[in-house]
Amino acid sequence: MNILILNGPNLNMLGKREPGIYGSESFEQIMEELRAAFPSHSLHYFQSNHEGAIIDRLQQCLTDGTQGLVANMGAFTHYSYAILDALRLLSIPKVEVHLSHIFAREAFRHTSVISPACDGMISGLGKYGYQAAIAWLLQVQQKSTEH
Ligand code: DQA
DSSP: OEEEEEEOTTGGGTTTSOHHHHOSSOHHHHHHHHHHHSTTSEEEEEEOSOHHHHHHHHHHTTTSOOOEEEEEOGGGGGTOHHHHHHHHTOOSOEEEEESSOGGGSOGGGGOOSSGGGSSEEEESSTTHHHHHHHHHHHHHHHHHHHO
C-alpha cells in the first residue's frame, strides 16, 4: 500500500522539542522504525512548517497514487480550515494522529477542526500512534480487496 505520512509545523524538531511531551527521538528515527515494521509497503514522508506547502502536498495525493494518509497537522490541527478543506478533497482513508494526548493539555488543543475530514483520530500514544494508524489503513485496504 502507498501511504503518505504528513507532519505539520514543528514536528521537524522532534527529539529537541519538549522531549517530556513529544519524546527524545527524531522523526527520521521513527520513520526508520515504521519502515522496518511495514517492510512490504511504501511509506512516504512529508513535513512542512508552511500551511500552503501542506495543502499542495495534499492536493498532489489526488494524482500520485497515494492510497492512505496519516496526518499530524501539529498546531494547524486547531485552526486551519484550509487544511480541513484540502483533506475533504481526498476520498482515501485518512487517520489523524497526535503524539501527545491533546485532550489532557491546554484547552485550545482540545479542538481539532480537521477531525471531521478524517476517518478517526489517535491521540496520546506517542510514536505508536503512527503504527496503529498504518495498521488500520492496511486492514481497510485488505477488506476493500476482499469484496
Ligand atoms: C501535536 C499536538 C498539537 O497540539 C501541537 O501543536 C503539535 C503536536 C501532537 O502530535 O501531539 O505540534 O499535534
